[in-house]
């Protein structure tokens with residue numbers, strides 16, 4: 001059995017074992033989770049003038065990306081996807097199950113595998129460190145591994161369950177640094193591991209704990225810490241908090257919003273939860289049957305959706321159209337309002353259950 005763990009590729013990916021043996025003797029990884037919430041959503045209109053961490057300069061440019069699953073007559077899962085992600089920006093990717101969100105995300109750092117094949121298009125990464133333009137789809141071997149580990153961090157659904165159960169949090173954080181920052185001194189690694197844990201809101205004295213001694217939410221925070229260890233410029237989060245309860249999910253999203261403000265990474269955040277995306281995203285891309293049908297600021301998308309499908313999608317969330325949707329209409333980015341709306345919703349649910 002291979003050791004359960006996390007990594008720059010999903011546990012069931014063919015590159016998984018190769019990455020591990022090449023990368024480290026003990027396993028680990030990073031990835032993370034997160035999203036963002038309300039009080040960090042920084043569009044001026046939403047936060048009353050708070051300085052936005054979103055810069056004009058691009059971090060990732062995707063042009064006419066096409067991905068096909070070569071099975072039977074072929075499934076054209078991603079059709080002519082084009083978008084530019086700015087440094088520090090949170091781009092939400094919405095759309096119903098099966099519309100191609102995960103396939104697109106995988107294509108962004110070449111995690112797709114047969115029968116999936118990229119049949120056209122380009123993905124260009126604009127490196128902050130040396131100003132170079134990286135042709136992501138041309139990366140191979142070691143440079144692809146480095147790219148996946150250090151430059152782009154990815155969190156998969158259920159990532160928190162992929163921590164190694166037999167290693168303490170300390171050794172898992174330490175391993176990432178040992179492998180990818182070999183020049184770092186032991187004491188420095190120790191200090192950095194504790195600092196990372198604190199950064200994601202986990203008390204540093206939990207560092208010697210084992211995964212089973214932590215709650216799901218804390219494990220997901222540890223995953224974020226691991227992802228942050230190498231200071232990525234981009235985080236791709238594919239349904240990272242779907243398995244967590246609403247309160248924990250919200251806390252984690254808030255943490256990620258704060259971190260992105262502090263550290264300046266950009267985020268592609270994928271979820272079928274459109275109401276959540278409206279809260280946390282700077283811009284949202286709506287996907288339908290492999291195509292991005294609309295891409296706009298969260299506000300425009302909510303108040304003035306252009307595509308009929310976006311309108312239908314918005315209409316399919318009672319929380320956006322019912323009373324609890326007031327917070328969205330009243331003002332993006334007011335955390336307290338969101339909380340009140342949620343409490344009202346919960347109270348209503350409790351009432352309904354009580355009378356049922």
Ligand SMILES: Nc1ncnc2c1ncn2[C@@H]1O[C@H](COP(=O)(O)OP(=O)(O)O)[C@@H](O)[C@H]1O
Nearest residue numbers: 069071075077096097098099100101102103104
């Ligand atoms: N391994 C595969 N082989 C064939 N088709 C696939 C495979 N994986 C996904 N698909 C198809 O590609 C489309 C997009 O899937 P996916 O990217 O997982 O969507 P989402 O993440 O939005 O739910 C779906 O029609 C799905 O059935």
Ligand SMILES: [Mg+2]
Nearest residue numbers: 101102103238
């Ligand atoms: Mg998916």
